[in-house]
Amino acid sequence: MTSLSTTVQRTFVITLAALAAVGCGSGESGSNSSTPTAAATAQINGMGATFPYPIYSKWFEEYGKAHPAVRINYQSQGSGAGIRGLTSKTVFFGASDQPMKDDALRAAPGPILHFPTVLGAVVPVYNVTGVTGDLKFTGPVLADIVLGKIRKWNDPALAKLNPGVTLPNADITFVHRSEGSGTTFVWADYLSKVSTEFKEKVGADTALKWPVGVGAKGNEGVTGMVKQSPNSLGYIELVYALQNNVAYGTVQNAAGQFVKASVDSVTAAAAGAAANMPADFRVSITNAPGGDAYPIASFTWILMYETPDDKAQGRAMVEFMKWALTDGQKFAKELGYAPLPQAVVDAELKALERVKTQ
Numbered sequence: 001m002t003s004l005s006t007t008v009q010r011t012f013v014i015t016l017a018a019l020a021a022v023g024c025g026s027g028e029s030g031s032n033s034s035t036p037t038a039a040a041t042a043q044i045n046g047m048g049a050t051f052p053y054p055i056y057s058k059w060f061e062e063y064g065k066a067h068p069a070v071r072i073n074y075q076s077q078g079s080g081a082g083i084r085g086l087t088s089k090t091v092f093f094g095a096s097d098q099p100m101k102d103d104a105l106r107a108a109p110g111p112i113l114h115f116p117t118v119l120g121a122v123v124p125v126y127n128v129t130g131v132t133g134d135l136k137f138t139g140p141v142l143a144d145i146v147l148g149k150i151r152k153w154n155d156p157a158l159a160k161l162n163p164g165v166t167l168p169n170a171d172i173t174f175v176h177r178s179e180g181s182g183t184t185f186v187w188a189d190y191l192s193k194v195s196t197e198f199k200e201k202v203g204a205d206t207a208l209k210w211p212v213g214v215g216a217k218g219n220e221g222v223t224g225m226v227k228q229s230p231n232s233l234g235y236i237e238l239v240y241a242l243q244n245n246v247a248y249g250t251v252q253n254a255a256g257q258f259v260k261a262s263v264d265s266v267t268a269a270a271a272g273a274a275a276n277m278p279a280d281f282r283v284s285i286t287n288a289p290g291g292d293a294y295p296i297a298s299f300t301w302i303l304m305y306e307t308p309d310d311k312a313q314g315r316a317m318v319e320f321m322k323w324a325l326t327d328g329q330k331f332a333k334e335l336g337y338a339p340l341p342q343a344v345v346d347a348e349l350k351a352l353e354r355v356k357t358q
Contacts, residue, residue, distance in 0.1 A: 043071040044313050048082020048095030049182045050219045051237045052300045055118055055335050059328045070316045080180020080206045086303050092313050094303040097182020098206050099282035111306040114281045115321060115348055116299040119270050119338040121238040121261035122186045123248035125226050128153055129168045135249040136161045136258050139194030145172055147198060148212040153231060175225045175234035178215030180206040186298040187235045190286035239336035253295040254287050265294035266338040274343035307356045314357040321352055
């Protein structure tokens, strides 16, 4: 099977289904007399996050088996690129692991809608000489490593968390993303909640000025650099750690429990999101309450214009999103993502009616 590190570098082109050119907005008319019977052909270009790339690839493949007349081209280049591509209208949809900020939404050429697709986890991955088991981390310790305050693997703070583990007297090489990245935002959003110093000196955004470390492009780039760099530590999306057999640690959550990232622990982190989900779906669930919750978890979003310029593409994309939010969710667990809570799915299906496709 072709590895993610190879496939993610190219545009993923999948032929998707012929979609009946039906209106997706609820409108005010109850009549279907104007519904066309012919299918429209559309080509849809998207760009953005590497975080959901594995499941988006799977979705395009599975959806394409039944729907061969719409082409979706997706370039996995990071959340920052996805937002820029959408706001410049060089692509039809963007994908991001960070919700757009208010000022960016105001500056966009039209109203933009956020649609959560799945949930995932960002994990601390490491390659430590002589260490084969799981390491434990707290948020403040991770923040101090990124701030350059903890420089050695055998630092007392790390040794205290990992009794019985022989940690080397070796410098820690921190590996971060080199481009605008939603994975970076999720990681930094969490660290900003658990470390006042990190929040003040670094903050949370897709692109940051890191105090220490070396950069690599994409989740796949950070994965590769950690694997080939002894005594390194980085952050990647869970599925990349699983598929590339990279060691990743447990992280202490808000309840004081050390939790390893998994579908169940991400689902636990999302438990409160459904009841408190804002109408625009822009929400952070890092450092969520609950003993079973993994603390560095997040939704990932597809971004679309409320009034797309190309109505045929709009109709096609709305139909794809309906499938992704329902039938597509069954592929989440096998790829290391958590499916959306049903209440969130129901709210999104209703929100899709806002996309003006006529």
